[in-house]
Structure formats: C-alpha cells, structure tokens
Amino acid sequence: MSIQRQGNKSQAPSNSIDRLIHEPARFTIMAHLFVIESADFLFLMRQTGLTKGNLSSHLAKLEDAGYVLIEKEFVGKKPKTMLSLTESGRESFQNYRAAMRNALDSIPE
Amino acid sequence: MVNDDYLDGLEKKIYGATNCDGLTDIFCGLMFIAAGAIRAFESIGVSRFLTVAVFFPLVILIYQAGRIYIIRPRIGVVRLGSKRKMSLSRLRYVYWIIAIVSVTLITITVSGVLNEIWVGYYKSGVLGAYIFLSLGLTAYFIEFRRLYVLAILGGAAFPLNTYFNNQCGDVMSPILLFGIPGLGFAIYGVRQLQKFIRENPPFEEVEGAG
Numbered sequence: 001m002s003i004q005r006q007g008n009k010s011q012a013p014s015n016s017i018d019r020l021i022h023e024p025a026r027f028t029i030m031a032h033l034f035v036i037e038s039a040d041f042l043f044l045m046r047q048t049g050l051t052k053g054n055l056s057s058h059l060a061k062l063e064d065a066g067y068v069l070i071e072k073e074f075v076g077k078k079p080k081t082m083l084s085l086t087e088s089g090r091e092s093f094q095n096y097r098a099a100m101r102n103a104l105d106s107i108p109e
Numbered sequence: 110m111v112n113d114d115y116l117d118g119l120e121k122k123i124y125g126a127t128n129c130d131g132l133t134d135i136f137c138g139l140m141f142i143a144a145g146a147i148r149a150f151e152s153i154g155v156s157r158f159l160t161v162a163v164f165f166p167l168v169i170l171i172y173q174a175g176r177i178y179i180i181r182p183r184i185g186v187v188r189l190g191s192k193r194k195m196s197l198s199r200l201r202y203v204y205w206i207i208a209i210v211s212v213t214l215i216t217i218t219v220s221g222v223l224n225e226i227w228v229g230y231y232k233s234g235v236l237g238a239y240i241f242l243s244l245g246l247t248a249y250f251i252e253f254r255r256l257y258v259l260a261i262l263g264g265a266a267f268p269l270n271t272y273f274n275n276q277c278g279d280v281m282s283p284i285l286l287f288g289i290p291g292l293g294f295a296i297y298g299v300r301q302l303q304k305f306i307r308e309n310p311p312f313e314e315v316e317g318a319g
Contacts, residue, residue, distance in 0.1 A: 031115075031116065031119055032119065032123065034116065035116050035119050035120035035123065035190050036120070036123060036187055036188060036189055036190045037188040037189060037190055037191070037194075038187075038188045039185065039186065039187040039188070040185040040186045040187075041185070042184065042185030042186075042312050043184055043185030043186055043187045044185070045185075045312075046126070046184050046185060046309065047122075047123060047126060080185075080186060082186075097112075101112075
C-alpha cells in the first residue's frame with residue numbers, strides 16, 4: 001500500500017506535462033519558436049531538420065491548440081508563411097518546462 | 110532539454126545560422142579592398158570622393174542583393190528574439206557614437222588645427238584605434254568573431270601605413286595593408302558562400318503550410 005502511494009506520488013508531476021508539447025518534433029518546433037520572435041516555414045524546416053509534410057502536420061496541431069500563430073505576409077515582394085508562438089503558446093511552453101523539471105526532480109537518485 | 114542553457118544554445122545556433130553564409134565576410138573584405146584601392150585610383154586621376162561614392166554603395170548593394178536573392182530563398186527568414194534585438198539596438202547606439210567621432214575626426218583633419226607632427230600621430234594612432242574599436246565593438250555585439258581579425262588588421266594598418274609608405278610608396282602601402290587582408294577575407298567569404306549554396310539548395314515557399 002505504501003509502495004503504491006509512493007508510486008502515485010512520483011507519477012503525479014508527470015501528469016501535468018503537456019503531451020502535445022512533449023512529442024519530440026513538436027517540442028523542437030516550440031523550443032525554436034520560443035527563442036525567436038518569428039520565422040518563416042522554410043527557416044523552421046531547415047533548423048529543425050523536419051520534412052515539409054512532417055512540419056506542416058505538427059504545426060497544424062500546434063495551431064489548433066492555439067500555441068502557434070500562422071500568418072501569411074509579404075517579405076519584399078514574396079509571400080511568406082510566418083510562424084510565431086502565441087501568448088498562450090509561450091505560457092504553455094514555460095509551464096511544460098516547469099512540469100518537466102518537477103518530474104525529473106521527483107525521480108529518486 | 111528544458112533548462113536555460115539548452116535554450117540559450119538553441120538561440121545561438123539559430124543566430125549562427127544567419128551568419129554562416131559568408132556574405133558578411135565578402136562584405137567586409139570588399140570594404141577593405143575599396144579602402145585599399147582609394148589611393149591607387151587617386152594615382153590614376155580618379156578622385157577620392159568618386160571612388161568612395163561608387164565603391165562603398167556598390168558593396169552595400171552587392172550585400173543586400175546577395176541576402177535577398179541567394180540567402181533568403183535558401184534558409185528563409187527569421188526575426189530574432191528580444192534579447193538579441195536589444196543587443197543589436199545597443200550596437201545602433203555605438204554606431205551613433207562612431208558617427209559623432211567620425212565627424213569630429215574629419216573636422217579636426219580639415220580644420221588644420223594640428224601641426225604636421227601631430228597629424229602624423231593622429232592619423233596612425235587615433236585612426237588605428239578608431240578602426241579597431243569600431244570593428245571590434247561590432248564584432249562583439251553581433252557575435253561575429255572573424256571580424257575581430259579585421260579589427261586587429263584594420264587597427265594595425267594605420268600605424269603600419271606610416272612605415273610602409275616609406276618602404277614601398279603611398280600607392281602600394283594601402284593595397285598591402287587593406288587590400289590583401291580584404292582579399293583574403295573576401296576569398297574566405299566566397300568559399301563559405303559556395304559551401305552554403307551546396308548545403309542549402311533553394312526551396313520554393315510552401316503555400317498553405319499548416
């Protein structure tokens with residue numbers, strides 16, 4: 001019984017981890033967008049090393065969750081798909097970092 | 110993965126990606142070549158003003174065109190974060206100070222308030238330190254380490270010019286002191302650019318991504 005309780009205690013921090021961000025590709029996208037103001041699709045694709053289709057599908061999920069803002073704009077004369085984190089996305093990423101730290105700290109040595 | 114060091118490293122990697130194309134090296138190299146060529150053109154009757162008015166804007170144009178037509182289609186566009194922007198805006202203040210110092214130095218030179226001996230010291234020492242600090246501070250703020258090399262070479266070029274003028278003439282001396290380091294930098298930049306083009310083929314913007 002006490003073992004089970006201890007087990008529940010150690011599992012508790014991981015429950016607060018945002019699973020949408022926890023997926024490696026989406027984490028990479030979020031981390032890249034967290035440290036910059038915005039980037040276009042091509043820049044993010046080059047930096048993350050994700051394929052076009054992969055990046056598109058992960059961005060769609062992040063956009064649906066309200067974490068990523070996808071805007072069409074013109075840089076010079078060319079249309080660009082600019083990507084940035086929303087306020088909610090930044091906050092969620094910060095919360096994710098805190099939750100991960102807690103979860104890792106709660107693992108016994 | 111979630112600590113500040115990781116994110117700092119990631120930001121540096123992203124910023125580094127905007128500086129690995131060799132274009133800045135070519136720009137600095139061509140600027141140095143232009144500086145070295147001023148006296149040579151003057152010796153064949155082209156005025157100093159005309160050389161400066163043609164060469165420097167041309168180099169800036171080449172840089173801008175390269176960024177728009179070669180770099181952007183290959184790595185895309187990024188707007189850096191607030192920390193980096195703050196650092197670059199500090200550099201803007203430094204440039205204002207440099208501009209004020211430049212005007213002061215030019216005024217002192219043309220006003221003739223310094224006697225010949227002082228002009229000698231002034232040219233070699235003050236201008237050397239001025240070039241060194243200008244390029245060195247730029248290198249520091251934009252975290253472009255190779256520019257430190259040009260800062261040292263450019264800073265040393267003025268005092269050395271006084272010596273080389275006597276040794277090999279006032280046309281060859283700036284070519285040796287500015288032109289050759291500039292050429293070296295430009296060649297390095299071209300090689301970097303070739304590598305960049307090879308590693309980053311152009312990519313059509315994906316419409317409707319996401």
